[in-house]
Amino acid sequence: MGMDQEKKIRRIDSAKDKSRAREKDSDRLKVEENVFDVPTLKILYTLSNKGVIKAMGGSISTGKEANVFYAEGPDKELAIKIYRIASSTFRAMDAYIMKDPRFTNIRNKKRDIIFAWTRKELQNLKRAKSAGVRVPEPILAEKNILIMEFMGEKEAPYPLLKNTHLENEEAKSIFDIIVEYMRLLYKKANLVHADLSEYNILIDPNNLTPIFIDMGQSVTLEHPNAREFLYRDVQNILRFFSRYGIKDKPEDLFKKIQAE
């Protein structure tokens, strides 16, 4: 093993330690250990050798199924989302992925489902971006690892909509863009986000515009529950924006998104 490679591995290992050190409670510690299993480390080393990843940074988020890390790419900052193979909440994924015509021939094994899920998230982000929806630029999916553009500044991710303090007028303009994005997703990308809420929308503080994230569960319109998911997305968004005086009826917004 060459010096360079050793250095890279040490960097990844130290990122691993850093992210472990940050986690205090024992459940979270377990989760961190689960994410860097040997196959996952191997992919990270390979991506590092190929120059896709220049340096791993700290942990951005520890979610139910995935961890997100900051990293440096060759020319821009990256967000690396790693789905945990050892995670136990993947049963819910079946319901989304098994009825999606793009993924009907995968074997019913947990890791294959996770890999398909990761590829699906990459594809969904690509479709969303092509439709004109602002999302992190998808870069690649390899097994359980999704690499995308980092949305933030100075290693700090942009805030979630949930944590943003807005004036009513600012909220209204963000709401309008969100509705337009839902319409573009539906009409141009043939997709429903299916987990849209203040938890999966970042706000770019430079221009107060929304960025949709977390599209692993997004489904195409052929999915038997696509309209049900869209209605739920509409309800989530209206529930959040009601505090800013937005009082659209869910039925009306639901129709507007699907209108020609």
Ligand SMILES: Nc1ncnc2c1ncn2[C@@H]1O[C@H](COP(=O)(O)OP(=O)(O)OP(=O)(O)O)[C@@H](O)[C@H]1O
């Ligand atoms: N491209 C990105 N740039 C910057 N931050 C990101 C990016 N993608 C995700 N994040 C951060 O990581 C968090 C988790 O990402 P995401 O919602 O995709 O994963 P998740 O597994 O659904 O997490 P959770 O279970 O907490 O919802 C986001 O809330 C956001 O703060």
Ligand SMILES: [Mg+2]
């Ligand atoms: Mg999320």
